Amino acid sequence: MTKPIICRVALAIPLHRQFDYLLAAHLCPKDPNSLVGCRVLVPFGGGPRKQIGVITATPEESDYAIDKLKSVSQLLDQQPLLSSGLYKLLNWAAIYYQHPFGDVFQQAIPTLLRKGKAATFKTQEYWKLVQEDVNLDQLARAKKQCHAATLLQGSPIAYEQLKSQGVTRATLNSLQEKKLVEHYEQMPETNLTWPHDIRELQEKPNLSTEQAIAVTTVTQQLNKFKCYLLEGITGSGKTEVYLNILKAVLEQGQQALIIVPEIGLTPQTVKRFKARFNVPIYLKHSALNEQQQLETWLHAQQGSAAIIIGTRSAIFSDFKNLGLIILDEEHDASFKQQDSFRYHARDFAIKRASEQNIPILLGSATPAFESLNNALSGRYQHLFLTHRAGNAKPPRNDLINLTGLPLKSGLSPQLIELMQQHLAKNNQVILFLNRRGYAPVLMCHECGWLVKCERCDAFYTYHKSxxxxxxxxxxxxxxxxxxxxxxxxxxxxxxxxxxxxxxxxLNQLFPDHPTVRIDRDNTRKKDSFNNYLDDINSGKYKILLGTQMLAKGHHFPDVTLVALVDVDGALFSNDFRASERLGQLFTQVAGRAGRAEKKGQVVLQTFHPEHNLLQELVNNGYGDFSRTALQERRMAQLPPFSFQALIRAESLNATQAENFLRLCKQTLNQIADNNKVSDRLLILGPIAASMERRAGKYRFQLLLQSEQRVLITKTLNIALAHFEKLPEGRKVRWSIDVDPIDFV
Structure with a gap:
């Protein structure tokens, strides 16, 4: 090949278009198509600015004159960065979520790869004994050196692993001065395979009948796509079901992906999985440094990771031989990305399992209405765990009517008395209040003036400390x-x-019972949240006070009383999903009570004890409530019985944002008329967002709704090019949110 070829490159920019560049002949492989999926460094815009993009095609011709095309500055990969299956999925996601492919691709790869680093491991420092038969008696008086030498007997160990065992570099240097140890650099082992006869490291509990049925149902159909919804009440042993299914997957030499909603849940999940299986397990979440994230991604891609446990973005991990996806707490709103590339990890995971022909298991005590409807209609296979594991009994639920009662920082006399009773038995108590800070409003006692944020339609929260x-x-x-x-x-x-x-x-009322507060304000430091959890489980704290962080998946065996201090705001929200979220929150918080041998009690304080939603939840539980609420959604033709997309626009000028959406609506109506689908596509708005002004910008929304998902996708695919040509679009910031879950 003597002449350069044309490369079509997608860049991480907010434009739904790609750019043609020339690649020098000496860099071209024999088959130019093999370049698709490789990263390149290219000049972009004026001046010396360069960006990293991905080659999406190598067309024979360009829409532009060849002599006008710029040249690729550097070819960063000699082969596609992603497997063909994952690359295809990202293309689907870009089309479905109406987001530029270049940005989708960049968000799906580790940060170092976005910066142009090579997709290779970093060499590791290993230490070993100079001679295998070291006489440890000579180190008897140097306990730290003796400990290090003992660990090194048998085989070399990476420095990071020694460090985790309490060995310092000073200790190793001392041993090196004595000519007892030496170190060297090498790449980590990546051609690892775990034994097909998986060695379980601890004795596992006996499965209940329901657990055994769930495990058998999934393991009998491992090598084909099927979506399972495991609806199990809190404390019913869903994790034990996961572990038993995982064993069958690992015995086939396959890999597994476990996705959890919060970083705070990953350490306890990893701890339990590592205690069970003698296989390589890696974490994938945003708290890892850039090198750790890259190496986890590489271990998954090269097959040396048996299990990846991570949060939302872990769904983009590339696997050599993926055999199972598990999404725990599948109802959780954190699985939906709320800015930029607005994907939903649950829906992407289901699509991925379908494309790769593997099973996916969705687990929750409070399934999202979308998942529940799919299970009830037969699209997913519905599995149930209706009893708590072991001898644990369901908690008792009670409502406290706050009307006319004297309150102490929101606590009723009845709740204070209940807390005293439970604490007197040396048990722990959880109080849930989803409002951080000291007070949500600061007010003038004389005239009623409220301290309002100058940039938002909201009040400042007062932080006293x-x-x-x-x-x-x-x-x-x-x-x-x-x-x-x-x-x-x-x-x-x-x-x-x-x-x-x-x-x-609480510190004033219960001075003899230490209180710990867990919210975003006091868990910012690294490991602070996990340290709090360790202190709670050791019994250091008796009263646990927190926001939603405490509601998700944590096991506190000594908690016997859980109280929701104030949830009335959710009863009268203008968001149609508010009742679903309250039902999930109540059930998840209640699930922290009485999880071991001790009987639990759940108390909900309210000024509206007669409210139908509260009565349904307290008396009949989430199962009955969710099915009743689904019927109401069906009658109103709201999701999951219809599909939605939200076009958002914001600007420092309210008129500009609203006018842009009006033009978008005209475009959409014209497309609907041309395709004769006006009767099947509802276009509502534009209207102001529920918080019209935030961070100084005015925010408006335009809603599309249809009973046919494909109709929304096709309409937006046509409309997008028109939206980008609107001059008014350059004056505002706008975005498309497919399957929105938040209308704030």
Whole structure:
């Protein structure tokens, strides 16, 4: 090949178009098509600016004159970075979620690869004994050196592994000075295969009949696609079902992907899985450093990772031989990316399992209505765990009517008395309040002036311990004012209750029972959340106070009382999903009570004990509630009985944002008319978002809804090119959210 070839390159930019470049002949392989999926460094825009993109095609001709095309600066890969299956899935996701492929590709790969680094492991430092028969008696008085030498007997060990065993570099240097040890660099072992006869490291509990049925159902059909919904009440042993199914997958020499909603859940999941299986297990989440993320990704791709456990983005891991996907707490809203590439990890995982012809297991005590409807209609196979594992009994549910009661930072006299009773028996108590800070509002006692965020349609939250005001929407902070801006009064008081205030009150009411507060404000430091969990399980704290972080998947065997301090706001929300979320929250929080031998009790404080939703949840549980609520959704033709897409626009000028969406609506109506689908496609808006102004920008929305998912996809595919040509679109920031779950 003597002349350069044309490469079509997708870049990580907010444009739904790709760019043609020339690749020098000496860099071209015999088959130019093999370049598809390789990264390149290319000039973009004016000046010396260069960007990393991915080759999507090698066309014979370009729409532009060859002499006008710029040249590729560097070919970064000699073979496609991703497997063909994953590359194909990302193309599907770009089309379905209406997002530029270049950005989809970049978000799906580790950060170092986005920066142009090679897809290779970093060499590791290994230490070994100079002679195998080291006389440890000579180190008897140097206990640390003796410990290190003992660990090194048998085979070399990576420094990071020695470090985790308490061996310091100073200790190793001392041994090296004595000519007892030496070190060297080498690449980590990647051609590992785990034994087909999987060695379980601990004795496993006997399965209940329901657990055994679930395990058998899945393991009998391992090598073909099927989606299973495991609906199991909290404490019913879903993880044990996962472990038994995993064993069958690992025995076939296949890999497994476990996705959990929160980083906080990964350590306890890893700990349990590592205690069970003698196979390579790796973590994948945003708290890892860039090198750790790359190496986890490479271990999965090269087949040396048996199990990957991670959060939402782990679904993009490339696997050599993936055999099973498990999505735990599948209902959780954190599986939906809320900005940029707005994918849903659950839906992408199901599509991936289908394309790779492998089973996927969705587990939850409170299934999302979409998943539940698919199971009830037969599209998914429905599995049930209706009894708690072991001798644990379901908790008792009670409502406390707050009307007319004197409250102490939101606590009723009845709840305080119940807490005293449970604490007197040396048990633990959880209080749930999904409102951090000291108080949600600071108000003038004289004229009623409220301290409002200058950039949002929201009030500042008062944080007493740090003595500042904080907007939890735009993250702006403000000093606490000394006087009212309207009347000049210095009589300013906090209104409402946050976790910080409740913690202060609990310390006063129960000085002999230590309280720990767990929310986003005091778990920012690395490992702080896990340290709190360790302290809770050791019994250091008796009262656990927190936000939604405490509701997800944690096992606290000594907790016998769980109280939801205030959830009334969810009863009267304008979001049609609010009742579903409250049902899930109540059930998940309640599931922390009475998980071992001890009887649990759940208390919900409310000013509206007669509300149908609360009565249904307390008396009949999430199962009956969800099925009743699904019928209401069906009658209203709301998801999951219809599909939606939301076009958002925001601008410093409200008129510009609204006008852009009006033009989008005209385009959509014209496309619907041309394709004769106006009667099957509902276009609503534009209307202001429920919080119209946030971070100084005015926000408007346009909603598409149809009973046919494909109709929305096809309409948006046609409309997108028209939207990008609208001059008004350059004056606003706009985005498309397919299958939205948040209308705030």
């Amino acid at each position: 740090a003595n500042y005001l904080h907007c939890h929407h735009c993250m702006a902070t403000h000093p606490v004012p000394e006087q009212c801006h309207d009347c000049g009064s210095t009589n300013l008081h906090s209104t409402g209750v946050g976790t910080e205030q409740l913690e202060e009150t």
